[in-house]
Amino acid sequence: MGDALPGRLGIDRRELIAPAAGRLDAVLAAACPDLSRARLQRLIAGGHVSVNGVAALKSFRVSAGDRLCVEVPETTHPAPPAVADLPVIYEDDDVVVIDKPPGLAVHGAPGDTGPSVAAWFMARYPAEARAFDAERPGIVHRLDKDTSGVLLLAKTPQAQAAISRAFEARHTAKSYLAICEGTPEHERAVVDAAISRHPGDRTRMAIARQGRPARTGYQVLASDGERSLLLVTPESGRTHQIRVHLAAVGIPVANDRVYGRAGEGRQLLHAWQLTIPHPAGGELTITAPLPADFLAAVRSMGAETVALPYSTPTPPLRTEESS
Secondary structure, eight states, rough: OEEOOOTTTTTEEHHHHHHHHHHHHHHHHHHTTOOOOOHHHHHHHOOEEETEEEETTTTTTTTTOEEEEEEEEEOOOOOOOOOOOOOOEOOOOEEEEEETTOBBBBBBBOOOOOBHHHHHHHHHHHHHHHHHOOSSBBBBBBOHHHHHHEEEEESSHHHHHHHHHHHHOOOOOOEEEEEESSSSSSEEEEEOOOOOTTEEEEEEEEOOOOBBOOEEEEEEEEEOEEEEEEEEEEESSSHHHHHHHHHTTTOTTTTTTTSSSHHHHOOEEEEEEEEEEESSSSSSEEOOOHHHHHHHHHHHHOOOOHHHHHHOOOOOOEEEOOO
Protein backbone atom coordinates (compact mmCIF):
# COMPACT_ATOMS: atom_id res chain seq x y z
CA MET A 1 0.00 0.00 0.00
CA GLY A 2 1.26 3.54 -0.50
CA ASP A 3 2.54 5.95 2.10
CA ALA A 4 0.06 7.43 4.55
CA LEU A 5 0.79 11.15 4.85
CA PRO A 6 -0.43 13.86 7.22
CA GLY A 7 -3.62 15.32 5.83
CA ARG A 8 -6.45 17.59 6.81
CA LEU A 9 -8.21 16.89 10.08
CA GLY A 10 -10.23 13.70 9.68
CA ILE A 11 -8.57 12.88 6.33
CA ASP A 12 -6.26 9.91 5.73
CA ARG A 13 -4.09 10.99 2.75
CA ARG A 14 -2.24 8.26 0.86
CA GLU A 15 0.20 8.59 -2.02
CA LEU A 16 1.59 5.78 -4.13
CA ILE A 17 3.23 5.04 -7.45
CA ALA A 18 1.20 2.80 -9.75
CA PRO A 19 3.14 -0.49 -10.06
CA ALA A 20 1.41 -1.47 -13.32
CA ALA A 21 -1.08 -0.25 -15.87
CA GLY A 22 -4.83 -0.81 -15.41
CA ARG A 23 -8.16 0.77 -14.52
CA LEU A 24 -7.81 3.26 -11.71
CA ASP A 25 -10.25 1.52 -9.36
CA ALA A 26 -8.62 -1.89 -9.96
CA VAL A 27 -5.10 -0.56 -9.34
CA LEU A 28 -6.22 1.12 -6.12
CA ALA A 29 -8.11 -1.98 -4.94
CA ALA A 30 -4.89 -4.02 -5.23
CA ALA A 31 -2.84 -1.33 -3.48
CA CYS A 32 -5.33 -0.60 -0.67
CA PRO A 33 -6.72 -3.95 0.56
CA ASP A 34 -8.34 -2.27 3.57
CA LEU A 35 -10.66 -0.30 1.27
CA SER A 36 -13.43 -2.10 -0.59
CA ARG A 37 -13.82 -1.63 -4.34
CA ALA A 38 -17.20 0.03 -3.69
CA ARG A 39 -15.66 2.50 -1.26
CA LEU A 40 -12.83 3.33 -3.67
CA GLN A 41 -15.35 3.99 -6.42
CA ARG A 42 -17.25 6.36 -4.12
CA LEU A 43 -14.01 8.16 -3.25
CA ILE A 44 -13.17 8.52 -6.95
CA ALA A 45 -16.68 9.78 -7.74
CA GLY A 46 -16.39 12.27 -4.88
CA GLY A 47 -13.17 13.75 -6.23
CA HIS A 48 -10.96 12.29 -3.50
CA VAL A 49 -8.58 10.53 -5.93
CA SER A 50 -6.11 12.15 -8.32
CA VAL A 51 -3.65 10.87 -10.91
CA ASN A 52 -0.56 13.02 -11.40
CA GLY A 53 -2.36 15.82 -9.57
CA VAL A 54 -5.58 15.68 -11.62
CA ALA A 55 -8.90 14.21 -10.47
CA ALA A 56 -9.84 11.15 -12.52
CA LEU A 57 -12.77 8.82 -13.21
CA LYS A 58 -12.80 5.19 -12.02
CA SER A 59 -12.43 3.95 -15.60
CA PHE A 60 -9.31 6.04 -16.19
CA ARG A 61 -6.41 3.91 -17.47
CA VAL A 62 -3.43 4.28 -15.16
CA SER A 63 0.08 3.82 -16.51
CA ALA A 64 2.92 2.25 -14.55
CA GLY A 65 4.75 5.00 -12.67
CA ASP A 66 1.76 7.36 -12.38
CA ARG A 67 1.48 9.22 -9.07
CA LEU A 68 -1.77 8.37 -7.30
CA CYS A 69 -3.22 10.22 -4.33
CA VAL A 70 -6.19 9.03 -2.29
CA GLU A 71 -7.83 11.10 0.44
CA VAL A 72 -9.99 8.97 2.76
CA PRO A 73 -12.35 11.00 4.99
CA GLU A 74 -13.10 9.56 8.41
CA THR A 75 -16.41 7.71 8.40
CA THR A 76 -19.14 8.98 10.69
CA HIS A 77 -22.10 6.86 11.73
CA PRO A 78 -25.34 8.08 13.31
CA ALA A 79 -25.71 7.43 17.00
CA PRO A 80 -26.94 3.83 17.25
CA PRO A 81 -30.21 3.07 19.05
CA ALA A 82 -30.05 1.32 22.39
CA VAL A 83 -29.66 -2.42 21.88
CA ALA A 84 -29.63 -5.05 24.61
CA ASP A 85 -26.26 -6.75 24.92
CA LEU A 86 -25.94 -9.82 22.72
CA PRO A 87 -24.30 -13.12 23.71
CA VAL A 88 -20.71 -13.23 22.42
CA ILE A 89 -19.50 -16.80 21.87
CA TYR A 90 -16.07 -15.99 20.40
CA GLU A 91 -13.92 -12.90 20.00
CA ASP A 92 -10.37 -11.98 18.98
CA ASP A 93 -8.67 -9.00 17.32
CA ASP A 94 -10.21 -9.76 13.92
CA VAL A 95 -13.71 -11.11 14.52
CA VAL A 96 -16.54 -11.31 17.00
CA VAL A 97 -19.17 -14.08 16.84
CA ILE A 98 -22.57 -13.80 18.48
CA ASP A 99 -25.50 -16.14 19.10
CA LYS A 100 -28.17 -14.00 17.44
CA PRO A 101 -31.58 -14.24 19.10
CA PRO A 102 -34.70 -14.56 16.94
CA GLY A 103 -36.61 -11.35 16.31
CA LEU A 104 -33.54 -9.14 15.83
CA ALA A 105 -32.59 -7.85 12.37
CA VAL A 106 -28.95 -8.05 11.32
CA HIS A 107 -29.32 -4.58 9.82
CA GLY A 108 -32.22 -2.33 9.04
CA ALA A 109 -33.21 -0.78 5.75
CA PRO A 110 -31.45 2.51 4.87
CA GLY A 111 -32.56 5.12 7.37
CA ASP A 112 -33.98 2.54 9.78
CA THR A 113 -33.05 3.45 13.36
CA GLY A 114 -34.53 0.37 15.04
CA PRO A 115 -32.51 -2.19 17.02
CA SER A 116 -30.21 -4.40 14.94
CA VAL A 117 -26.97 -6.34 15.15
CA ALA A 118 -25.26 -3.54 13.19
CA ALA A 119 -26.43 -1.01 15.79
CA TRP A 120 -25.13 -3.25 18.58
CA PHE A 121 -21.75 -3.46 16.85
CA MET A 122 -21.51 0.34 16.53
CA ALA A 123 -22.41 0.81 20.19
CA ARG A 124 -20.00 -1.86 21.48
CA TYR A 125 -17.11 -1.09 19.11
CA PRO A 126 -17.33 2.63 18.21
CA ALA A 127 -13.65 2.97 17.27
CA GLU A 128 -13.72 -0.12 15.06
CA ALA A 129 -17.00 1.00 13.43
CA ARG A 130 -15.43 4.30 12.34
CA ALA A 131 -12.90 2.37 10.22
CA PHE A 132 -15.70 1.03 7.99
CA ASP A 133 -17.20 3.01 5.15
CA ALA A 134 -20.57 1.35 5.34
CA GLU A 135 -24.00 1.70 6.91
CA ARG A 136 -23.49 -1.84 8.19
CA PRO A 137 -20.00 -1.94 9.70
CA GLY A 138 -18.67 -5.40 10.49
CA ILE A 139 -21.40 -7.27 8.62
CA VAL A 140 -20.12 -10.06 6.36
CA HIS A 141 -23.15 -12.37 6.16
CA ARG A 142 -26.78 -12.34 7.22
CA LEU A 143 -29.40 -14.32 9.07
CA ASP A 144 -33.08 -13.59 8.56
CA LYS A 145 -34.68 -11.60 11.38
CA ASP A 146 -36.50 -14.64 12.81
CA THR A 147 -33.57 -17.04 12.35
CA SER A 148 -31.38 -17.58 15.40
CA GLY A 149 -27.80 -18.74 15.80
CA VAL A 150 -24.20 -18.17 14.77
CA LEU A 151 -23.46 -14.77 13.23
CA LEU A 152 -19.91 -13.58 12.60
CA LEU A 153 -18.83 -9.94 12.33
CA ALA A 154 -15.48 -8.52 11.24
CA LYS A 155 -13.75 -6.02 13.51
CA THR A 156 -11.51 -4.54 10.78
CA PRO A 157 -12.02 -3.76 7.08
CA GLN A 158 -9.16 -6.15 6.25
CA ALA A 159 -10.88 -9.01 8.10
CA GLN A 160 -14.19 -8.10 6.46
CA ALA A 161 -12.61 -8.28 2.98
CA ALA A 162 -10.93 -11.64 3.72
CA ILE A 163 -14.08 -13.23 5.13
CA SER A 164 -16.25 -11.86 2.31
CA ARG A 165 -13.87 -13.45 -0.19
CA ALA A 166 -14.14 -16.77 1.67
CA PHE A 167 -17.95 -16.67 1.50
CA GLU A 168 -17.90 -15.74 -2.19
CA ALA A 169 -15.45 -18.59 -2.96
CA ARG A 170 -17.55 -21.02 -0.87
CA HIS A 171 -14.63 -21.80 1.41
CA THR A 172 -16.98 -21.78 4.40
CA ALA A 173 -19.18 -24.52 5.84
CA LYS A 174 -22.61 -23.80 7.35
CA SER A 175 -24.97 -26.14 9.19
CA TYR A 176 -28.51 -25.28 10.26
CA LEU A 177 -31.23 -27.09 12.20
CA ALA A 178 -34.74 -26.74 10.81
CA ILE A 179 -38.12 -28.10 11.80
CA CYS A 180 -40.21 -28.48 8.68
CA GLU A 181 -43.83 -29.30 8.00
CA GLY A 182 -44.42 -32.87 6.83
CA THR A 183 -41.97 -35.67 6.08
CA PRO A 184 -39.40 -35.43 3.28
CA GLU A 185 -39.58 -37.97 0.50
CA HIS A 186 -35.90 -38.85 0.98
CA GLU A 187 -33.83 -39.26 4.16
CA ARG A 188 -31.00 -37.32 2.50
CA ALA A 189 -31.22 -35.08 -0.53
CA VAL A 190 -29.80 -32.01 -2.23
CA VAL A 191 -32.09 -29.34 -3.63
CA ASP A 192 -30.39 -27.81 -6.67
CA ALA A 193 -32.47 -24.90 -7.97
CA ALA A 194 -31.58 -21.35 -8.96
CA ILE A 195 -33.09 -18.50 -6.95
CA SER A 196 -34.09 -14.97 -7.92
CA ARG A 197 -36.38 -12.18 -6.72
CA HIS A 198 -40.05 -13.05 -6.95
CA PRO A 199 -41.40 -11.30 -10.07
CA GLY A 200 -44.53 -10.11 -8.28
CA ASP A 201 -43.17 -9.35 -4.80
CA ARG A 202 -39.70 -7.86 -4.35
CA THR A 203 -39.63 -8.82 -0.65
CA ARG A 204 -39.73 -12.53 -1.54
CA MET A 205 -37.44 -14.93 -3.40
CA ALA A 206 -38.46 -17.69 -5.80
CA ILE A 207 -37.13 -20.60 -7.85
CA ALA A 208 -36.25 -19.17 -11.26
CA ARG A 209 -34.53 -20.73 -14.25
CA GLN A 210 -32.57 -17.52 -14.85
CA GLY A 211 -31.75 -17.03 -11.16
CA ARG A 212 -28.47 -17.45 -9.35
CA PRO A 213 -27.29 -21.05 -8.75
CA ALA A 214 -28.15 -22.42 -5.30
CA ARG A 215 -27.76 -25.82 -3.63
CA THR A 216 -29.08 -26.97 -0.25
CA GLY A 217 -28.43 -30.37 1.30
CA TYR A 218 -30.52 -31.83 4.10
CA GLN A 219 -30.64 -34.92 6.31
CA VAL A 220 -33.67 -36.07 8.29
CA LEU A 221 -32.77 -36.47 11.98
CA ALA A 222 -36.25 -37.25 13.32
CA SER A 223 -39.93 -37.13 12.30
CA ASP A 224 -43.25 -37.60 14.07
CA GLY A 225 -45.25 -37.80 10.84
CA GLU A 226 -46.44 -34.20 11.06
CA ARG A 227 -43.12 -32.40 11.40
CA SER A 228 -39.49 -33.34 10.77
CA LEU A 229 -36.20 -32.20 12.29
CA LEU A 230 -33.57 -31.61 9.61
CA LEU A 231 -29.84 -30.94 9.55
CA VAL A 232 -29.47 -28.52 6.64
CA THR A 233 -26.21 -27.67 4.86
CA PRO A 234 -26.49 -24.88 2.30
CA GLU A 235 -23.68 -24.89 -0.25
CA SER A 236 -24.44 -21.33 -1.39
CA GLY A 237 -25.78 -18.29 0.42
CA ARG A 238 -28.73 -16.83 -1.47
CA THR A 239 -31.32 -14.72 0.34
CA HIS A 240 -33.94 -16.95 2.03
CA GLN A 241 -32.28 -19.96 0.36
CA ILE A 242 -33.13 -22.67 2.90
CA ARG A 243 -36.70 -21.44 3.28
CA VAL A 244 -37.27 -21.24 -0.49
CA HIS A 245 -35.69 -24.63 -1.24
CA LEU A 246 -37.53 -26.53 1.50
CA ALA A 247 -40.84 -24.96 0.49
CA ALA A 248 -40.15 -25.89 -3.14
CA VAL A 249 -39.94 -29.60 -2.27
CA GLY A 250 -43.08 -29.51 -0.14
CA ILE A 251 -41.56 -29.29 3.35
CA PRO A 252 -41.60 -25.60 4.32
CA VAL A 253 -39.94 -24.45 7.52
CA ALA A 254 -42.48 -24.60 10.34
CA ASN A 255 -44.15 -21.27 11.16
CA ASP A 256 -42.73 -19.61 8.03
CA ARG A 257 -45.46 -17.11 7.23
CA VAL A 258 -43.83 -16.14 3.90
CA TYR A 259 -43.05 -19.48 2.27
CA GLY A 260 -45.22 -21.82 4.35
CA ARG A 261 -47.95 -21.05 6.83
CA ALA A 262 -47.91 -18.95 9.96
CA GLY A 263 -48.04 -20.67 13.31
CA GLU A 264 -47.40 -19.92 16.94
CA GLY A 265 -43.93 -18.41 17.30
CA ARG A 266 -41.20 -17.68 14.80
CA GLN A 267 -39.92 -19.73 11.87
CA LEU A 268 -38.05 -22.74 13.30
CA LEU A 269 -34.65 -22.26 11.67
CA HIS A 270 -31.38 -22.05 13.61
CA ALA A 271 -27.81 -21.46 12.38
CA TRP A 272 -26.04 -24.12 14.42
CA GLN A 273 -22.46 -24.17 13.15
CA LEU A 274 -20.13 -22.07 10.99
CA THR A 275 -16.59 -22.91 9.87
CA ILE A 276 -14.51 -20.24 8.12
CA PRO A 277 -10.88 -19.63 7.18
CA HIS A 278 -9.68 -17.22 9.88
CA PRO A 279 -8.34 -13.91 8.51
CA ALA A 280 -5.13 -14.39 10.51
CA GLY A 281 -4.65 -17.98 9.31
CA GLY A 282 -6.00 -21.39 10.18
CA GLU A 283 -9.67 -22.21 10.59
CA LEU A 284 -12.41 -21.23 13.05
CA THR A 285 -15.45 -23.37 13.92
CA ILE A 286 -18.23 -21.91 16.06
CA THR A 287 -21.46 -23.52 17.23
CA ALA A 288 -24.55 -22.07 18.89
CA PRO A 289 -26.74 -24.56 20.78
CA LEU A 290 -30.44 -24.71 20.07
CA PRO A 291 -32.39 -21.98 21.92
CA ALA A 292 -35.27 -22.61 24.30
CA ASP A 293 -38.14 -22.06 21.84
CA PHE A 294 -36.60 -24.44 19.31
CA LEU A 295 -35.98 -27.07 22.00
CA ALA A 296 -39.61 -26.81 23.10
CA ALA A 297 -40.69 -27.63 19.54
CA VAL A 298 -38.20 -30.53 19.44
CA ARG A 299 -39.62 -31.93 22.69
CA SER A 300 -43.15 -31.72 21.29
CA MET A 301 -41.96 -34.06 18.52
CA GLY A 302 -40.34 -36.46 21.01
CA ALA A 303 -36.95 -35.81 19.37
CA GLU A 304 -34.97 -34.42 22.32
CA THR A 305 -32.55 -37.36 22.39
CA VAL A 306 -31.70 -36.98 18.72
CA ALA A 307 -31.26 -33.24 19.20
CA LEU A 308 -28.96 -33.56 22.22
CA PRO A 309 -25.69 -33.07 20.23
CA TYR A 310 -27.12 -29.83 18.83
CA SER A 311 -28.40 -28.48 22.14
CA THR A 312 -25.19 -28.98 24.11
CA PRO A 313 -22.76 -26.01 24.19
CA THR A 314 -19.50 -26.70 22.34
CA PRO A 315 -16.37 -24.55 22.84
CA PRO A 316 -15.12 -22.64 19.77
CA LEU A 317 -12.34 -24.42 17.86
CA ARG A 318 -9.52 -22.40 16.29
CA THR A 319 -6.92 -24.39 14.34
CA GLU A 320 -3.67 -22.70 13.46
CA GLU A 321 -2.30 -22.69 9.94
CA SER A 322 0.18 -25.54 9.48
CA SER A 323 3.72 -24.43 8.71
